[in-house]
Amino acid sequence: MSNYVPPDDVATRRAPTITRQVNDRLALDLFAQQGPLSRTQVRDILGVSQPTAIDLIKRLESAGHIQPVGEERQTRPGPRAVLYGLVSGRWFVAGANIRDRKISAAIGDLAGGPALETVVHTVDRRPLPDQIVDAITTSIRQAGIPASSIDRTVVGVPGIVDEATGDLGFSWDLPRWRGRLLEPLRQGIASPLQLLNGVQLAAMSEGQADDLRHRRTFALMWVGTGVGLCLMVNGSPLIGASGAAGEIGYTPVPGAPVLPVRPGGGGFEGDLQSLIGAHGLRSLMTDMGFPAGSPGVLLRRAGHSRDERLQGYLGEVARRIAVACASIASVVDPGLFVLQGSTSIAGGVPLAARVEEEFRKMSPLDATVITGRHHEQAELEGALHLGRALARRERWGGDA
Incomplete structure (x- = not known):
């Protein structure tokens, strides 16, 4: 038959x-x-x-x-x-992130909810992969769960993740580990593991807010020690052809000399990083007669003061960030900018409001500027979010 x-x-x-x-x-x-x-x-x-x-x-x-x-x-x-x-307490995901010589790691339940355990390590002289593995295994141990219950691990890095290999590409902060980070991490961690740019993870985390979850596009602007951007399109970060989308710190900008094609020994000069990165904003403090210190501290003071000099500093920082926003808006028109990073969080709502005001002065396009919700561990929250999405796809089937 x-x-x-x-x-x-x-x-x-x-x-x-x-x-x-x-x-x-x-x-x-x-x-x-x-x-x-x-x-x-x-x-x-x-x-x-x-x-x-x-x-x-x-x-x-x-x-x-x-x-x-x-x-x-x-x-x-x-x-x-x-x-x-x-069902909770059965399957978990691990996340880690490297930023400003700190390694943070956390464990999240596949069912959702807040992180079960978070650890923060200061980077030392040991090989970086060993330190990342140590941070992750410590968080697993402190959460009191077996390593075999981790379904997925996501690690955020300060640099480009090569789209072709999945390994670390160019990174100003981690030059020694270009093309050499992924394999030792996979040898030290039993679960499937992947790298992603930290700013992209932060954008994924911010995108879970109720008012952003259903937006077609928004841009997360990272202003801290470094500068970066992630454009979110229909809930996913725009990665680019090679994985370098959003590396706006290297963009030549008005008011700064043209940067060299390759970084010199002292770093790039004349790009957006030199205007709104931490070093550039410290130089601005000196130029405006303030004593050497943290731009974040000064911005916090400015947000609660009517002092003309403080307001002048806040206004100039906002103008510089608005230049970046206007340039980006003319290309991708995100409609909304979320400010993240230590400088942005320190400036808070007053800085976001001034950036939007300056943006409207220099661009005919429409955009709202807000402050990010996650003040401390946006990248880590994004790593757990992505880990859950990938693990759920494996456990539950289909797309998230």
Whole structure:
């Protein structure tokens, strides 16, 4: 007897399976975003029938993805509906980030929620991969979980991640490890591991805010020790052909001499980094008669003072950042700039407001400027977010 099945019958048989897979993934994403839900709530939000919702809940519970976590609060007499939530405490992700000679690492539950454990190490003389592995393994140990329960690890780096190899490309801060970072990390960490630029991770983290999650585009401008940008398009960072998209610190700008093609021994000069990077803003402090110190400290003071000199410094910093925003807006028109990095966070809302004011003076385009929500560990939060998305794709199937 022939085993041949006509194509139309194959499609007919596949359709219910595909529909179930799609519904399962939609439901799991729903639990991840909204927390515990009843069968009726799942039915109403997904727009499926009651029998389909019942079957879906049974299927996800049998697969070990969800479990009963309580009962629905109810004002009317009668039985209360069971609430289901994602199974927690079983699978985890690890994140790490390198910035300003600090290595931070954290563990997150695949089900979501705040980081379970965060450690911060100061970079020392040991090989950098060993220190990153130590930070990650320390966070795993302190979280009290087995290393085998880590589904995915994401590490943020201050530089370009080569799109072709996935390894560290050009990095001003980590020149020794160009093309040599990924393999030793993978040897020291058992779970699948990948590198991503820290600014891109910060943008992914900021993009989880309710008012940004559904925006088609926005740009995160990083202003701290270094300068960077990430354009988010439909929830994903624009990486570029080689992985170098957003390296705006190397952009020649008005008011500065043209930079050399290759960095000299003392670093690039005459680019955007020299105007709004920490070194450039310290030079501005000296030029304006302030004693040597931290630009962030001065910007915090300016945000709470009417002193003309302090306001003058705040205004000039804002003007310089606005030059960068106007240049970027003329090319990609993001509509919204999120300011991140130590300088941006120190300046806070007053700096963001002044940047938007200066932007509108120099550009006919429309853009709003706001301060980032994550003040300390935006890149680390982004690493955990990306790790969860990748691990969920493996565990749950389909796209996030």
